[in-house]
Structures are given as C-alpha cells and as structure tokens.
Amino acid sequence: MSGIAGIFHFDGAPVEPGLIEKMTGAMAYRGPDGLNHWVRGPIALGQCMLRTTQESLEEKQPLANEDESLVLVMDGWLSNWEELRAELLAKGARLRSRADAELVLRAYEAWGKDCLVHLDGDFALVVWDARKRLAFCARDRLGNKPFNYHWDGKTLVFASDLGPILDNHWVPRVANLGMVAEYLTGKFYLRDETLWDRVMRLVAAHQMEVGIDGPRVVEYWKPTLNNALPYSKDVDYFNHYLQLFADCVRRCSRSHRAAAYEVSGGLDSSAIFCVADKLIRSATLPAPRICGFTFSFEDTSAANELHYARAVADHLGIPIHEVTPSRSPVSWFKRQACAMRDFPGFPNETMFNGILQQAASMGCRVLLTGEGGDQWLNGSRTYYAEALSGGHWISLLSDFRRDASLFGFRTASRWMAQFGILRILPINYQNGLRRLVQSIRRDDRRIDFFWLTESMLNCLVERRSKVEVSHVRQSCREGQRILYEDMYHPARDHIIERLERAAARSGIEKRHPLRCASFAQFALDTPERLRMRGDRNRFIHVEALRDILPKAVAERRNKAEFSVVFREKLVNMRTLMVETIPKARGDWVIPDGVERLFQLYQDDPNMNGLMWLLWGLFGCHSVDLSDT
Numbered sequence: 001m002s003g004i005a006g007i008f009h010f011d012g013a014p015v016e017p018g019l020i021e022k023m024t025g026a027m028a029y030r031g032p033d034g035l036n037h038w039v040r041g042p043i044a045l046g047q048c049m050l051r052t053t054q055e056s057l058e059e060k061q062p063l064a065n066e067d068e069s070l071v072l073v074m075d076g077w078l079s080n081w082e083e084l085r086a087e088l089l090a091k092g093a094r095l096r097s098r099a100d101a102e103l104v105l106r107a108y109e110a111w112g113k114d115c116l117v118h119l120d121g122d123f124a125l126v127v128w129d130a131r132k133r134l135a136f137c138a139r140d141r142l143g144n145k146p147f148n149y150h151w152d153g154k155t156l157v158f159a160s161d162l163g164p165i166l167d168n169h170w171v172p173r174v175a176n177l178g179m180v181a182e183y184l185t186g187k188f189y190l191r192d193e194t195l196w197d198r199v200m201r202l203v204a205a206h207q208m209e210v211g212i213d214g215p216r217v218v219e220y221w222k223p224t225l226n227n228a229l230p231y232s233k234d235v236d237y238f239n240h241y242l243q244l245f246a247d248c249v250r251r252c253s254r255s256h257r258a259a260a261y262e263v264s265g266g267l268d269s270s271a272i273f274c275v276a277d278k279l280i281r282s283a284t285l286p287a288p289r290i291c292g293f294t295f296s297f298e299d300t301s302a303a304n305e306l307h308y309a310r311a312v313a314d315h316l317g318i319p320i321h322e323v324t325p326s327r328s329p330v331s332w333f334k335r336q337a338c339a340m341r342d343f344p345g346f347p348n349e350t351m352f353n354g355i356l357q358q359a360a361s362m363g364c365r366v367l368l369t370g371e372g373g374d375q376w377l378n379g380s381r382t383y384y385a386e387a388l389s390g391g392h393w394i395s396l397l398s399d400f401r402r403d404a405s406l407f408g409f410r411t412a413s414r415w416m417a418q419f420g421i422l423r424i425l426p427i428n429y430q431n432g433l434r435r436l437v438q439s440i441r442r443d444d445r446r447i448d449f450f451w452l453t454e455s456m457l458n459c460l461v462e463r464r465s466k467v468e469v470s471h472v473r474q475s476c477r478e479g480q481r482i483l484y485e486d487m488y489h490p491a492r493d494h495i496i497e498r499l500e501r502a503a504a505r506s507g508i509e510k511r512h513p514l515r516c517a518s519f520a521q522f523a524l525d526t527p528e529r530l531r532m533r534g535d536r537n538r539f540i541h542v543e544a545l546r547d548i549l550p551k552a553v554a555e556r557r558n559k560a561e562f563s564v565v566f567r568e569k570l571v572n573m574r575t576l577m578v579e580t581i582p583k584a585r586g587d588w589v590i591p592d593g594v595e596r597l598f599q600l601y602q603d604d605p606n607m608n609g610l611m612w613l614l615w616g617l618f619g620c621h622s623v624d625l626s627d628t
Contacts, residue, residue, distance in 0.1 A: 001056065001101070002504050003030030003048030004073040005159040006126055007168075008135050010212045012042050020044035023164035030075075030160060030504045038062035038071055043128055047073045048160075052365045052509045054256040055081065059099035065109060069130045072105045075160055076123030076145045077509070079251040079516060084118055108136065116207060116220045120517060124202070126158065134211040141221050141517040142487075143204025146497045149215075150199050156210045161501070162341045165199055172198065175625035180588065181459040183343065183616035185449055186609060188490035189463045195342060195623060204493065221517070225476045225484070227525045237530055238544040244522055245544065248513035249275045250285060252368050259287035260364040260508070262355065263294045263320050264560060265308025267538055268370030268377070270553045271545045272513055276368070277316050278548065291362060292320035293355045302561035308553050315550035326353040330569060330576075330618075337622035344619050345498045346612070347569055348562040352499075356506035365509060371499065372514030375486055376523035377541050379532025384420030385478035386528050395529060396420075402534045423478050451593030453586075479528030487520065566611040574598060577614060581621045589617065 005023040007015050024035040024046035031048025038045045047061035056077075064071045078084060078100045085103060088095065093106045100121075107115040108127050113136060122144035127136040135156060139147045149158035150171050159165050166173055174197040182188045191203045202208055205221040231237050249272050253259045261273045273292050279285035294309035306322065313320040328350050336344040344350075359367055381403075387396035403412035422433065449457060476484070486492070496515075503510040513519070523531075530540040535557070546554050570577070578598050582591035594617070601610040 001047070001052070001059075001061070001075050001077065002050035002509065003027040003160040004075045004124060004126065005046040005048075005164050006073060006128075006135075006157070007044045008128070008156040008210065009042035009154065010133075010156070010210075011154045014041050015039060015044040019168070020046045022167065023159055024048055026164040026167060027159065027161050029507075032507045036061060038064065038073075040068075043071075045071060045073045045126070045128065047075075050365065050504070050507060050509060051256070053077060053100070053254050055098040055100060057256060058097040059101050061101055063099075063101045063105055065105060070105060070109060071128045071130075072101060072108070072125065074101050074104055074123055074125040076100070076121060076125065076140065077254070077511075078103060078119060078121040078123070079248075080118075080120040081254075087118065113207060113209065122511065124160065132211070134209050137202060137208040137210065138220070139202045139204055139206060141205045142496075142515045142520065143493055144496060144500065144512060144515060146500060147202040148194060148199060149202065149208075151210065151215050152198075153214070156215070162194060162196065162199060163339070166196060166341050173626070174198070177456065177588075178459045178463045180620050180625070181452070181456045182463065182490075183620050184452060184456065184588065184613065185460060186491075186612050186616060187460065187464075188494070189467045191488070191490045191493055195620070195625065201493070201497075223484070223487075223517070223521045223524050225480055225524065227521070229525050234530065234543070237526060237540060241522070241540050241544040244518060245271070245513070245541075246275050246279065248516045248519050249368070250279055252511040252513045252516070253279070253290075253366070254286040255288075255364075255366040257287075257366070258289045258291050258362065258364050259285075260291045260293060260359040260362075260367040262352075262367065262369045263292040263309050263312055264370065265294065265305035265310075265312065265553065265556075266370060266373075266559065267541060267549070267553060267556065268373030268514060270308065270312045271541065271549055272368055272370060273312060273320075274316065274545070274548045274550075277318065287366070290318075291359065291364060292318070293323055293359060293367075294320050295325050295351070295355070296322035297325060301564045302558075303564050305560050308556060311550045311552040321358060323354045323358050325351040325565065327351070327565070327568065328353065330573065333619065334622045337619060338624055340501070341623060343494070343498070344622055345502065346615055346619075347565040349495070349498055350502065351562070351565050353502060353506070356503055356508050360506045360508055365507065366511060367503065367508050368511050368513060369499075370514060371496070371510075371512040372519070373538070373541075375492070376483065376514060376520060377531060377538045379528055379530075379537055379539065380479065380482060381415045381419035381532065382423055382478040382482065383527065383529035383532065384416050385423035388420050389424045389477070399529060399533075406534050419478075451589050451597045453588060453590060456588055477528070479531070480524050483524055563605060563611060566615065567605055570601065570611060570614060573614075573618070577618065581617060585617075585621055588620075 020037050027048050033049040033051045035048055045062040051057055062071050062073045081100055088106050091110055095102055107118050116138055123140045124145040124147040125138050146160050148162055150165050157165050157168055165171055176193055176195055176197045179193050179195050192200050194201055205219055206217055207220045208215050208217045253276055262269045263273045276290050280290055297304040309320055333344040383399055400412055499510055533539040542554055578595040582589050582594045
C-alpha cells in the first residue's frame, strides 16, 4: 500500500470531476497494482495500491463499511496484525477479509479515535466519518510513512507527496523560506513544515481531526521515561534484546513474495539478515524466501564494505547480490526536484536506487534496512552521569578503571568531568561553563553562516525561537535525554520520507526493524553503559547477537563513510555552485560567501560537513519555488 490522497470540501461544494484521479495519477508510481477512488459529493478519496503481504491480496481501497458511514484510505502495514485480529474477533467484529485495512477500519469502528492505541506498524491513514462529518487522520509512531496536507479554512486536501497537493488551483505555491534556510545551514528546527508555505506535514505519532472548524492536531503516543526493567545482570538485558530484535525482524519481514534485505556488512543490517535466515530455517519467518543485497564499491575507499558483506554470505552459506551503487547525474536530481516539488535527496541516499531496482526485478516488494541503528544503538560516555546521578558507585568505578586501562588516566578523568560531573549540574551552570570554554578556546574551523543573506538569517532566528527548549523532563537519565531528543530531531523526518519515496519509485516498501516503537522503548529503558562500554560501541547489540553474527562483523570497529559519492558530484559543480546558483538566488545567499564556502570544501572536504551545506543549496535551488 503505497500512496493516499483526498479532498474534503467542508462548505459542501462538490469535488470537481477528475480531480482526485489527477492527484493519484501524479503518484502513479506508488500504485503498480492499481489506482482506486471513492467520490461522494464534497468528499473524494484515492489510493495507489502496492500489494506487499498475502493479506493485501484480499484488499481493495478506499474501503468502506457496510453503510458507507466510514471510509478508509491507508498507506502502510500493521506489525501487530495477529494480535489486533484476535482482539477484534473477541469484541465480536465482523471481518470481511484478512487485510490490514479491514482491521484498521474495524478498529476505528470499535474504538473511534482511541483505535490508535491498538495499532502498531507503519501507516498514514484517513477515515472519513460521515456521521460526525469529520476526517480522522493519523501517522505511525515513528513517522515511517509520509502525510502532507493543506487547509485553507474550508477545504482539506492531503496526499503522500507534495505535488498532488500543489497542483490544486486553490493551493498557493509560495516558498517557505524558513525551511529553505534550514537546508542551507543544516540546522533543522520545525517538524511540521515543508518547503511550501501552509503545506504541512502531519508529525509522527500525531492524529488530526478535521471538521468544519478546521484541524485539531494532538500527539497520541510518546515513549515513557520511567520504565524500570527488572534486570540486575547484563545477560538478562542481552536475552531480552535478542528476543525483541528477532520479533521486530519477523514482523517487518511479512511478505507474499521474497523479502529483500540490505546487507552492507555493518553490524545492524548484517544482524537483521542473519536473524532472518535463522527464522526462515525454523519456518517462523512470514515470507517464502529471503534475498540479500549489498553495494559493490570496487575500490579502496572507506565506502567499500564488501569484505564484511561477503563474510556474512560465507557465514550463512547463501549468496548476497552485489550491486554497483547508483551514480545518478546532477541532471537527475534536478528532474526529481521539479517532478516531486521537494528536496531531491542527497547522493548517499540515492546510491541505493540500484539495489531497489534489482530487488524489484527479482520480484521483491519488501526490503528491510538497518535504518535506526545509529539512532538507538550508538552510545556515549554519559554512563558517567547516569552512574553519578543514580549513586551506582561500583559501576562508576568499574567504568573508570576500564576507560583508564584502555585510553589512559587523563582521558578517563576528562570523560568523567565532561560526561559525568558537568552533565549532572543544573542546566544554567552547564550553559555558563560551555560559554566560558568557547571564549577561551577559539575554534578557527567553526562555521558561521557567512553565505546567507540577512533576510535568510532572520528566517533562521525566527524558526529557532519557535522550538521548545526540551521535549524531555529534567528527571530523566542523561542517556535517555540524548535518545529522546534525537528521536524528535526534524532532520530524521526528512531522511525517512525521502527513503520511503525512493523505494516507492521502484515498487518497493522499505521497512525498518530498528525503527519499531517497541525497539525505541527498549532503547530508552536500558542504561547507557549497555550501549557503550570501553572501546565497544553498540555493546548490547554485539553481545546479544555474537553467536549469530560472523566473527569479522561482530568484531568490526569501523563504519563505512560515503563522502566519496558527494565528491564525485561536487568536483564538477564549481561553476553551478559559485556562479549560477548565487546569481539566481541572490535573496538567499551572498555570492562571495558561497564561493568561500566552496573553496573551504575543496581545501578540506571533511570539514564540518560542508558537503551537506553545498548540496542543501543545490537541492533547494533545483526545486521550482517560484511564487504563483
């Protein structure tokens, strides 16, 4: 299920003939199994079908109940389809098919807006409730499926993509310069905006009810911060982790065709594929077979992980398909930006297109990734703060001795001060100390925004002022605070949506076992010393899966680095970046500033992520953001 769209005229005006068909037609790539529509006077709904599970073969959307008082469109799949089906049957629900959409419709019928408590998985959905004359909209807990909308005071229009919304004559096409400023600086602040003014995104874990009085948006879920797992030994955490990890892989692998897996050779994707292989050998994986895919960087760059991917293949005794990374030309990015009316993505994201296309050519409809591993498994030295604040003196001494042995007494002492003592001070003291250190230690490599015009700087300052100081209570553990704030970081929303769109273009649904809500909750429930210990990052992951991973991967310390795919593009883009774009976008950037920025990148391509800033300027310029 790969795309939804709809129009609600709350003033009673009929939807223009052919309008909803035009919206789904603009997203036809999302519906290789058909585009379908439901129109009744002022209401029109459309869905682009991609069938990815055995149950979806019985599904047709838009889906109405018997008297059409409820009509659903949904992009997504449920991870708790087994439990929800049993729960509904116990309530006496009449299920006409095994489809996930049928379960969702009946869940709304049974519980109304409280149905979201009972739904888990990846989804963006809308239910038209004719009796209440309102549209009920929702997005999954971690935002793995996209949902964009526009409200003008009387009409709600929504779609999985931006283009079908902007194509409607009553939707103004006005650039959101604040979002442009975020891309130009790499500083992301707001989660509910797009590159277009008043064209919004529904944020992850939020629901929206829209009636004659307009949208009402509320958050329906957030992870808890006071869960105390009943474990005193590391091995108990390892066992829990292994069971949870395998369950997430099992649920995400549900497919009526071969399930595909990215197998980079990294710890996350390799573990997912190894667990999937174990599950299919025990006949507990809900997919007929598995296929692994990896990049074939035939060079000595830091991007080459073939050694590790081949170790996984040898360990399991099954082949992993080696695919040349996609090297889309600059013109491809420009075409995508114009077609999608959105940022076209970064080169390290689009290099996956070849894997997606080969998986699709082999009949796969579902592809699992290791996305989320960096988010939930990377640790920090804040285990010092957790030990100090919790009075865990034995753990504190053990961690200090270990770090001193591995890295030296001075380094361990510095970490104790920086990630321990400093982090448990009141926030005003922390900020004061940081300002003092910055004033004493001037960093000549620090980047200010010298390439931005004053008006764009003002946009950035205004957006920053709208951001809440913190999403998290002061009473939480330091490691929890880092994970929690990272979960709400706006840049992650953009990345996931671009990855989803790229997969849909190839007729693939991407799924992320490490971006399941249950996995996120467990990460927040575990102490920081289980993520990082000594010289081992992802400690709990490696220890829990040590008997499943090949030794070469389990002992791996380095990580692939894909800046090479940026350099391949930017090396030939100097004229475009320092002359063409600054001339066309004089209201955004200062020409001399952009030239200086590009020169800094050429002098040191690894300096403070300059490649992201330059590509951000190129990507925003490529979108036709002209006012109409």
